[in-house]
Amino acid sequence: MRILYNQSMFEKMVRIGRLYDHYGTLLTERQQKCLELHFLQDWSLGEIAADLGVSRQAVNDILRRSEETLEEYEKKLKLLQQEAVRAERLSRAKNLLQESVQEPASENILKALQEIDALLELEVGT
Numbered sequence: 001m002r003i004l005y006n007q008s009m010f011e012k013m014v015r016i017g018r019l020y021d022h023y024g025t026l027l028t029e030r031q032q033k034c035l036e037l038h039f040l041q042d043w044s045l046g047e048i049a050a051d052l053g054v055s056r057q058a059v060n061d062i063l064r065r066s067e068e069t070l071e072e073y074e075k076k077l078k079l080l081q082q083e084a085v086r087a088e089r090l091s092r093a094k095n096l097l098q099e100s101v102q103e104p105a106s107e108n109i110l111k112a113l114q115e116i117d118a119l120l121e122l123e124v125g126t
Contacts, residue, residue: 013039019070022079031066038063090120 016039024032030052037043037051038059045056045063052059074080094116097109 016067016070018080019074023070023073023077026073027066027069031062031069034059034062035066087120090116094120 016035020035020039024035027035033052034048037048038045043051045059048059049056094113097113097116100109
């Protein structure tokens, strides 16, 4: 069966995934397992409940609390926000360098552009 996700659900999944990448190790093992099964392996609440030996409602509660906890960590530590700022500044720097490149381009400017591209790849996977 193929599941179609609307844009907001997809955005939520991406955000939870990014938050999990940064803060997942701060969650309990059960919270980590529920998030991984639900968001990474696309298990239903019923499947997770059966695997853990708990009710669907318990799984729903664990997922909700886990998401709230991840959002609280981000509110306090702001790692995603800082990542977005760095990526934006790198993009602006790259654009400025590209605009200033004349034929023939300076080897140093080309190397700087390559380094910025590599940093952007690490930051946001663009």
